[in-house]
Amino acid sequence: MTDQCPHCAGSRFTVDVPAELTTYTDASAVDCCPRCLSVDSGDPAAVDPEPPFETAVLRFPTGSEGVGLFLLLDKLDSLALNRSEIESLVDWVESNGVDLFLLLNRLVDEPDVEPPYDLARRRDQLEQLLD
DSSP states (O other), X not given: OOSBOTTTOXXXXXXXXXXXXXXXXXXXXXEEOTTTOOEEEOOGGGOOSSOOGGXXXXXXXXXXXXXXXXXXXXXXXXXXXXXXXXXXXXXXXXXXXXXXXXXXXXXXHOTTOOOSSOHHHHHHHHHHHHO
């Protein structure tokens, strides 16, 4: 874990943004907060060699899939403004073997995960958006 999250004061970690996900962020590295699920530009020199994705929830995907999920979760704060990126990221994570709605259910049930939006409601809205 690198430093404290400016949104919730939780511990966050830094990961490289894989080339296939650079269209979703201007940063080459991002700080991920497993508590509030936020993503901010990070320092590439501070990248964690073994990012603790599972601190958000057990069996959270790792590697590129974990980064893609954090980018997606961060965009769920505004479905209307981020709709096209959300749809694209959903397609990307699912095509990479992630069961998005199973993961969202796990996150909803995790008491230590506290995004600034109602995650259960966003999950339901996302499901409707994708139908």
